[in-house]
Amino acid sequence: MRKGLDLELVGLTKRYGDTVAVHAIHHHFKPGVYACLLGPSGCGKSSTLRMIAGHETVSDGSILLGGADISHLPPAKRGTAMMFQSYALFPHLSVADNVAFSLKMKGVDAAARRTRAMDMLALVDMTKYAERLPAQLSGGQQQRVALARALITEPQILLLDEPLSALDPFLRVRMRGELKRLQRELGITFLHVTHGQDEALALADEIVVMNNAVIEQAGAARDVFNAPRTEFVARFMGGHNVIALPQGHFALRNDLTRLAPEPGARLGGRVTSVEFQGTHVAVTVIATGDQDITAFVPEHQFYADPKSPGDGVGLVWDDEALHPLSA
Amino acid sequence: MRAGNMSRHLTGWLLASPLSLVLILFLVLPIAMIVVVSFWKATEFSIIPAFSMENYDFLFGSPVTYRVFGTTIKYALIVWVFTLGIGFAVAYFLAFHVRSQTWQIALFLLCTIPFWTSNIIRMISWIPFLGRNGLANSALISMGVTEEPLDWLLYSDFSVILAFVHLYTLFMVVPIFNTMMRIDKSLIEAAYDAGATGFQTLTNVIIPLCKPGIMIGTIFVITLVMGDFVTVRFMSGSQSANVGRLIQNDIALLQYPSASATAVVLLVTVLMVIGILLRFVDIRKEL
Numbered sequence: 001m002r003k004g005l006d007l008e009l010v011g012l013t014k015r016y017g018d019t020v021a022v023h024a025i026h027h028h029f030k031p032g033v034y035a036c037l038l039g040p041s042g043c044g045k046s047s048t049l050r051m052i053a054g055h056e057t058v059s060d061g062s063i064l065l066g067g068a069d070i071s072h073l074p075p076a077k078r079g080t081a082m083m084f085q086s087y088a089l090f091p092h093l094s095v096a097d098n099v100a101f102s103l104k105m106k107g108v109d110a111a112a113r114r115t116r117a118m119d120m121l122a123l124v125d126m127t128k129y130a131e132r133l134p135a136q137l138s139g140g141q142q143q144r145v146a147l148a149r150a151l152i153t154e155p156q157i158l159l160l161d162e163p164l165s166a167l168d169p170f171l172r173v174r175m176r177g178e179l180k181r182l183q184r185e186l187g188i189t190f191l192h193v194t195h196g197q198d199e200a201l202a203l204a205d206e207i208v209v210m211n212n213a214v215i216e217q218a219g220a221a222r223d224v225f226n227a228p229r230t231e232f233v234a235r236f237m238g239g240h241n242v243i244a245l246p247q248g249h250f251a252l253r254n255d256l257t258r259l260a261p262e263p264g265a266r267l268g269g270r271v272t273s274v275e276f277q278g279t280h281v282a283v284t285v286i287a288t289g290d291q292d293i294t295a296f297v298p299e300h301q302f303y304a305d306p307k308s309p310g311d312g313v314g315l316v317w318d319d320e321a322l323h324p325l326s327a
Numbered sequence: 328m329r330a331g332n333m334s335r336h337l338t339g340w341l342l343a344s345p346l347s348l349v350l351i352l353f354l355v356l357p358i359a360m361i362v363v364v365s366f367w368k369a370t371e372f373s374i375i376p377a378f379s380m381e382n383y384d385f386l387f388g389s390p391v392t393y394r395v396f397g398t399t400i401k402y403a404l405i406v407w408v409f410t411l412g413i414g415f416a417v418a419y420f421l422a423f424h425v426r427s428q429t430w431q432i433a434l435f436l437l438c439t440i441p442f443w444t445s446n447i448i449r450m451i452s453w454i455p456f457l458g459r460n461g462l463a464n465s466a467l468i469s470m471g472v473t474e475e476p477l478d479w480l481l482y483s484d485f486s487v488i489l490a491f492v493h494l495y496t497l498f499m500v501v502p503i504f505n506t507m508m509r510i511d512k513s514l515i516e517a518a519y520d521a522g523a524t525g526f527q528t529l530t531n532v533i534i535p536l537c538k539p540g541i542m543i544g545t546i547f548v549i550t551l552v553m554g555d556f557v558t559v560r561f562m563s564g565s566q567s568a569n570v571g572r573l574i575q576n577d578i579a580l581l582q583y584p585s586a587s588a589t590a591v592v593l594l595v596t597v598l599m600v601i602g603i604l605l606r607f608v609d610i611r612k613e614l
Binding site for chain 1: 514517519520522523524531536
């Protein structure tokens with residue numbers, strides 16, 4: 001296992017004319033983590049990634065890798081490698097030549113780069129497709145080739161720009177398992193940009209949630225999910241209700257929200273919709289103060305005492321399940 | 328079911344028929360006619376339907392034919408080199424350096440402005456420019472580059488090639504620009520990410536991906552130059568001849584069979600050249 005280097009963003013800023021895409025963000029990525037930059041489109045996550053990769057100039061601030069400022073180096077000199085959203089495989093080159101491309105650019109001789117390329121293809125289990133052209137591969141296979149091509153430069157950090165978005169849902173789940181396995185085997189930092197919170201939760205050791213050009217919250221996947229700090233994070237991560245109580249706004253997980261008889265409940269309301277979702281039933285209640293609150297009721301519990309739209313219900317929860325939100 | 332199949336069959340034929348008809352009437356028939364006439368005999372005052380190899384025997388027996396075909400191919404090659412160089416550079420600039428689409432379209436239209444006037448006018452406008460007392464010579468003399476006016480500027484291979492390059496470069500720009508616009512910009516980034524220099528990206532990524540466009544432009548330029556006679560006539564002051572001029576002379580003398588034979592040989596030559604070119608690059612994915 002190779003030891004990775006720390007990646008540090010210091011006051012990193014990206015401006016396009018008057019619009020600020022990334023606003024002075026600070027973050028420290030520990031070596032060898034799988035980190036996800038998560039956020040809605042236009043939140044600045046892709047600009048951040050592209051600045052780290054060197055495909056976007058840094059307007060202000062700096063990027064430090066292992067203590068060295070790499071903000072103004074060309075991509076190939078940074079120790080990073082990027083995997084592009086559409087894979088960007090060279091359509092006129094065979095799989096092996098695609099993987100060996102960066103070695104060819106460095107002037108490595110044909111036999112040596114072929115050997116290295118085959119090693120990389122073995123790593124992603126694509127050896128038998130070495131002579132094919134990218135157009136003759138499926139989406140998942142193309143992605144493996146793109147991965148091998150990025151990894152052949154032995155980067156300290158692999159940058160992945162929405163790598164799974166071009167795949168169908170079934171493949172997406174399989175490929176994300178594979179990404180995780182590779183990251184663990186190589187021991188280098190993976191920085192993965194996505195707008196899918198399920199993807200981020202499944203993959204990431206560390207999640208960085210971005211919104212409106214700033215980092216809203218960063219931390220271990222479990223901490224971010226269990227204790228969202230802002231209303232945006234609570235809503236974006238999903239699985240939470242945002243409840244306005246006299247003491248302020250709180251996040252409350254859907255599965256910790258329970259239905260109860262109306263008298264004595266913390267909030268009263270009327271059921272507006274009931275959705276069966278397999279393991280649980282999502283019951284949406286319009287509660288006091290006109291707020292929509294969804295409770296995930298375990299399936300067997302719900303059918304022991306079924307509710308239908310229009311029924312009056314009460315909502316209860318434990319105090320420690322409430323997380324105060326700052327905005 | 329059978330009736331349905333029959334009518335589908337019929338619709339297919341009907342849909343294909345207008346184009347086939349046009350092609351048969353205006354392409355296949357005239358060419359067949361030329362091939363037939365090329366075997367006829369002719370005297371100074373009459374044309375005799377026959378099947379004779381006379382015209383071909385004369386054509387292949389005459390050293391003039393080889394010289395003229397040599398000149399034609401020389402023109403085609405030199406013009407190809409220059410149109411390719413200039414055309415690629417222009418297309419590259421338009422596709423990769425001009426960022427805004429509005430500017431791309433504006434500059435592209437600018438390239439087509441010469442085509443708003445006729446071929447002949449564009450060509451003739453070179454004559455006062457290049458002549459013995461023309462603009463080019465007087466400018467060169469006043470700058471002290473030469474003492475005497477340069478004679479090779481006009482009515483020479485130089486002027487013929489200059490006019491060809493001027494007339495036909497756009498035929499190279501358009502298909503190359505078209506293929507360049509289809510290159511995914513992230514490929515350029517991927518090359519940069521892999522440490523390629525600008526020149527390496529050009530030779531390893533852009534040129535290989537532009538091959539179909541280069542090939543289509545090449546076919547345009549080569550067929551146009553090999554079939555031309557007007558440009559050679561005007562710009563060489565009738566001092567140089569290509570195959571087109573040979574045919575034109577025969578026609579002027581009403582020697583249609585001989586003209587036809589020359590035309591057939593030229594057609595076969597051009598088709599062979601295109602056949603060889605197509606062996607190198609598959610342009611089908613472009614069409």
